[in-house]
Amino acid sequence: MEGIPPIEPFLKRLEVLDEKMRAPDFYDDRRSAGEISREHQNLSELRDSYEELMRVEKQIRENKELLADNSDPELAELAREDLAGLNEKLSDLKGKILKGMIPSDPTDSRN
DSSP states (O other), X not given: OTTOOOSHHXXXXXXXXXXXXXXXXXXXXXXXXXXHHHHHHHHHHHHHHHHHHHHHHHHHHHHHHHHHXXXXXXXXXHHHHHHHHHHHHHHHHHHHHHHHHXXXXXXXXXX
C-alpha cells in the first residue's frame, strides 16, 4: 500500500492485548487494565480504518475498470462521479491510519 507502513506489527500487538484482556485476573490492576483497554480500542480503530481503506481501494479499482470498459456510458458516468468521493475518502482514511500509527502520549488521557 502506497504511503502506509506495514500494519502487521499493530495487528500482532492487538492479538497480544486480546490475550491479556481474556485473562481472569485482567481487572485486578485497574490502572493497567485501563491502559490496555485504551490501547486495544485505538488499535481496533486502526484495524477497522485499514479494512475500510482496503474496501475503498477495491471500489476505486472497480470504478476505473468500468471507465476503461466503455460498454455502458451511463454506468461509466456513475463510476466517474463516485470516483471523486472515493478518492477523497481514501485520502482521509490514509491520514487517519497514519495518525493512528503514532504512539500516543501517556499523558493524553489526563486533565
